[in-house]
Amino acid sequence: MMQHTDNAADAARRLLSWYDRHHRDLPWRISPPMARDGVVADPYHIWLSEVMLQQTTVQAVKPYFHKFLTLWPKVTDLASADTEEVMKAWAGLGYYARARNLKKCAEAVARDHGGVFPDTEEGLKALPGIGDYTAAAVSAIAFNRQSAVLDGNVERVISRLYAIETPLPSAKPEMRALVARMTPADRPGDFAQGMMDLGATICTPKRPACALCPLNADCLALKMADPETFPRKAAKKDKPLRVGAAFVASGPDGAVYLRKRAETGLLGGMTEVPGTAWTSRIDGDNTIEAQPFAAAWEPCGTITHVFTHFELRLSVYRANVAIRDKSGNGWWEPLASLEAQALPTVMKKAIAQAIPHAFKAGTN
DNA sequence: AACGCGGGGAG
DNA sequence: CTCCCAGCGTT
Known part of the structure; x- marks a missing residue:
């Protein structure tokens, strides 16, 4: 008799295997071999990169990430920095409320947490500028917790994998539940980063490279329709x-x-x-x-x-x-x-x- | 739930 | 041109 296999768990294994071979090398990232040896990234680095990456491309973030770490090597350095200097360093990156909240968050970590980041989603989400996504990402990547990480990349991957017809943003709770079911207890941080790398390099918005995708055997959108039409989205307004x-x-x-x-x-x-x-x-x-x-x-x-x-x-x-x-x-x-x-x-x-x-x- | 909030790269 | 990017806070 055929052994019952959990599709989600099997897909997660294949995703991690793909990530081991095809992950991107990023300044704030611990490479999979080191991660498997138990080496974890500096929570300050992960938090800083995640805030910068909110609605912002990896390429745009890289020079700012290096600039900030040079100016303020530790979160306590950022906490005691002059806010105006932080705004100057952030100039050009956009969404400037992020810089104001970045400074407030560093101050809160230094003042209320002894300079150490909280290691749970709830603790992280209580801090300024940290919402659902960033709390889960820091929790999974920097603290190796089994948190469900859902960003724009993962939304696209999941929407295609399950051919979700509900348009965004209404579909987010449904998607989050599916990601939670798929996230493994072992290497949840690498799984999250793997899903995001997959969305960025294979499961792209236009012309996805489905033939190279480690999840193509499971993908309902590929099987039933046109993957490129997912995720469904509400119509957007025109710009005055x-x-x-x-x-x-x-x-x-x-x-x-x-x-x-x-x-x-x-x-x-x-x-x-x-x-x-x-x-x-x-x-x-x-x-x-x-x-x-x-x-x-x-x-x-x-x-x-x-x-x-x-x-x-x-x-x-x-x-x-x-x-x-x-x-x-x-x-x-x-x-x-x-x-x-x-x-x-x-x-x-x-x-x-x-x-x-x-x-x-x-x-x- | 809807809206305000930057800038830039890809196609 | 259009789309969208490792989203968050406010109302």
């Missing part, structure tokens, strides 16, 4: 256009007038050049009012930038002033140190439009 004006002032020595944005909301806590509010239509009065001080402002073209939920078109104005105005809340930043400021990409674009030589190519 917003417009505004930005003012780039150069002092007699080339210094640029900057100011700080509000702590919360869009680009919260980051640095900017003065400008109008960003609205659905141009308001001439606003364009006058938003000037930080009286000067011979001259138009120098427009720049476009796409945010998550709207597209922005900024009219850029520049002025060369003989005397530094000191009446406002801003400051005059020397051209040489402009690159090191907490300037989001849209602001760098605006400054570069007014002062083409402001940023050297290849830096940062």
